Amino acid sequence: MPYVIEVENLEHSFGKKPVLRGVSFKIRRGESYVVIGGSGSGKSVLMKCILRLIKPRAGTVKINGQDVSSLSQKAMYSTLLKCGVLYQGGALFDSLNVIDNVSFGLVYGCGMSKKTAYKTAMKNLEAVDLGPEIARVFPAELSGGMKKRVALARAIATNPDIIFFDEPTTGLDPITTGVIDNLIVRCTKEMGISALSITHDVASMKRISDTVGLIHDGKMIWEGSNRDLTTTDDPYVRQFIDGSPIGPFIRS
Ligand SMILES: Nc1ncnc2c1ncn2[C@@H]1O[C@H](COP(=O)(O)OP(=O)(O)O)[C@@H](O)[C@H]1O
Numbered sequence: 001m002p003y004v005i006e007v008e009n010l011e012h013s014f015g016k017k018p019v020l021r022g023v024s025f026k027i028r029r030g031e032s033y034v035v036i037g038g039s040g041s042g043k044s045v046l047m048k049c050i051l052r053l054i055k056p057r058a059g060t061v062k063i064n065g066q067d068v069s070s071l072s073q074k075a076m077y078s079t080l081l082k083c084g085v086l087y088q089g090g091a092l093f094d095s096l097n098v099i100d101n102v103s104f105g106l107v108y109g110c111g112m113s114k115k116t117a118y119k120t121a122m123k124n125l126e127a128v129d130l131g132p133e134i135a136r137v138f139p140a141e142l143s144g145g146m147k148k149r150v151a152l153a154r155a156i157a158t159n160p161d162i163i164f165f166d167e168p169t170t171g172l173d174p175i176t177t178g179v180i181d182n183l184i185v186r187c188t189k190e191m192g193i194s195a196l197s198i199t200h201d202v203a204s205m206k207r208i209s210d211t212v213g214l215i216h217d218g219k220m221i222w223e224g225s226n227r228d229l230t231t232t233d234d235p236y237v238r239q240f241i242d243g244s245p246i247g248p249f250i251r252s
Pocket residue numbers: 014019037038039040041042043044045046
């Protein structure tokens with residue numbers, strides 16, 4: 001199975017408002033796929049539809065070749081155990097300290113003992129440049145950048161096949177952004193993990209992507225390789241990369 005994710009004609013709307021209007025794309029094993037698009041273009045909704053946190057109105061999603069809509073709850077659960085997710089905003093458990101957040105999936109998903117899970121979690125924290133001194137700290141006491149890094153450590157803790165990153169570097173300083181980008185590249189290039197990332201950050205996109213898809217008006221209107229980013233004359237991609245106020249993106 002060359003593809004880990006296959007999305008075909010995905011449609012979703014909230015009430016009468018269409019958000020996804022037939023999105024199709026595929027992610028190969030080991031590929032780092034980055035979805036870009038304006039605010040409110042449906043990137044997070046797309047990710048949630050793939051993970052079945054939102055049930056799309058139409059279209060199909062396959063993970064590792066299996067149509068997720070046909071899976072039993074148990075089968076979906078084991079599929080999700082192979083997916084690591086970094087939600088936009090982190091979504092850490094406020095009532096759990098850092099080490100319990102990072103080891104949560106290991107203990108409750110994989111059935112690991114707390115002692116073993118803590119050891120793994122410490123390694124994952126180290127991978128995102130966080131030391132043991134923050135293990136017992138609660139999310140409310142962390143800076144935005146630290147929360148992101150803890151959320152990232154949690155996303156990779158269970159050794160997933162596929163990682164989903166929703167705006168992993170938004171709101172971070174350039175150095176922390178570089179650390180996170182390097183980690184994403186390491187996950188895909190050294191560990192062979194496939195990744196679907198959503199980002200606004202052009203520098204990050206260039207660093208971490210093998211392939212980029214641009215979502216606009218409910219559709220994937222452009223797809224190209226990392227190299228294509230610099231050579232394309234697609235006006236949407238150009239405007240996005242150049243951050244120009246003038247172009248086909250209409251701002252209201
Ligand atoms: N649970 C929801 N209920 C109603 N509307 C939603 C919901 N989630 C997202 N939307 C709307 O769908 C659109 C796409 O949202 P989202 O995918 O979060 O955008 P982004 O591309 O910035 O991640 C937005 O207009 C948003 O307001």
